[in-house]
Amino acid sequence: MDIIKSPEAMQCRVLELKRAGYSIGFVPTMGFLHEGHLSLMRLARSTCDVLVASIFVNPIQFGPNEDLGAYPRDFERDETLCEQEGVDIVFYPDPVGMYAADASVWVDEDTLSRVLCGASRPGHFRGVCTVVAKLFNLVLPDVAVFGEKDAQQLRIIERMVRDLNFPVKIVRGPIVREADGLAMSSRNKHLSESQRKDALCLRRSLDIAQQLAESGELSVGQIRLRMVELIEKVPEAEMDYISFVDDATLEAVDQLVHPVLIALAVKFGSTRLIDNRVVVL
């Protein structure tokens, strides 16, 4: 397994590999890998000759009051995990190599990114789209795998690939959960013991929504009420949003008639967690 830090060297290497006829699979990550990331690597591994994973905590997708500095990092552990999953190349650039001091070109998504996390995190998806466009141009993947936990990000990346015609196939990787149902996230590390228990309310509120839907309740107002009740009982949980949106357009819906994405974000102290589920009746 090779570790490449220079963007130019990364691009040269894949250009050589592609000229030699190899297909490239790609899993972009911010590191501090968990089973969720590893599942994406396994998905990608099966589609390609050469598997590239990137580890880059992208500064421009963090807002000024967000947790860029506190975002957990452990490159040595990540390296071992990548090796175990059969990654061929780890792309591990530093921010100075990725962004010129006078960088002035950005990729903006102006519809899907207005809601959900985009509403709470202005500039976040510009940062995500820009870095993913850069990574696609540096890694030149045939296939790239993104996790469904970041539901909005996934749909925005798919939109970017469509609208900018990137020659990349996007594969969706299912959410991976802890034994008790908490969606895996690098940020779970920051939870205290009591917060860790409280954090189950995300998954539980989604379960309630699904049960209500399956029992015939189509009113978003009614379902949301029950989700809010559950989360408000949890002392340390501070709700950011619970949204019911059309799975394709991310427009708010008030009835579960089409496939609906139910997404929520909840804060525990300074740790903000997200989860989601698509309900198809």
Added chain:
Amino acid sequence: MDIIKSPEAMQCRVLELKRAGYSIGFVPTMGFLHEGHLSLMRLARSTCDVLVASIFVNPIQFGPNEDLGAYPRDFERDETLCEQEGVDIVFYPDPVGMYAADASVWVDEDTLSRVLCGASRPGHFRGVCTVVAKLFNLVLPDVAVFGEKDAQQLRIIERMVRDLNFPVKIVRGPIVREADGLAMSSRNKHLSESQRKDALCLRRSLDIAQQLAESGELSVGQIRLRMVELIEKVPEAEMDYISFVDDATLEAVDQLVHPVLIALAVKFGSTRLIDNRVVVL
């Protein structure tokens, strides 16, 4: 020579060509080809195995009060000229194929595009950057050639390639002029006989600036005064801007101490023409 209209077919074709080891050269145009475009094709032809030219009047780079509808078109003539220049593939998409009705991802340059034509044409360079990013992803060129007549566009595209890490080498093609010095432009077609003569004031004012600079005049204020004097004598000329900017940053300068780009835009009736020169002392 093949003509491809579908974006998907275009991308499939170049992916095949690249897998077979061919290098791709690319000249994007809005058609109504003149000797300026053909000179770019000759430059590109010498660098690559397969030469692609695109002909696409990109709607999103025209403002609501601009000349999208009136922009001159003559595909049959363009086709013959491309064939004569050894173009292998003409990419000739229609706007509906290029832009989904719910398109929502755009490429923005937020520094170099604020001045010169960007100041008079809000949204123009977002349209240019977005379509060029799309074309790069559809044509996957190793080398792309852009003309120096569109000086600001050229620098913005170079910046986009740098900031988004496109694996494309940009080559600059020198301005091609008519025998009397008018820079070639598809829009010259719209000039009346008297406007055609008046339009020489762009080139002449640049000549004056250069002569003054060579004779030791470094003050932008003094040089601009002489250029304005010349243009104001021309009855039908309506000045849009004359700008003196640092050739690399496009920041306004008041002394000719570094390489300076002198760029101007002048309207003749509804026809807006541009010209420029880099003065290096």
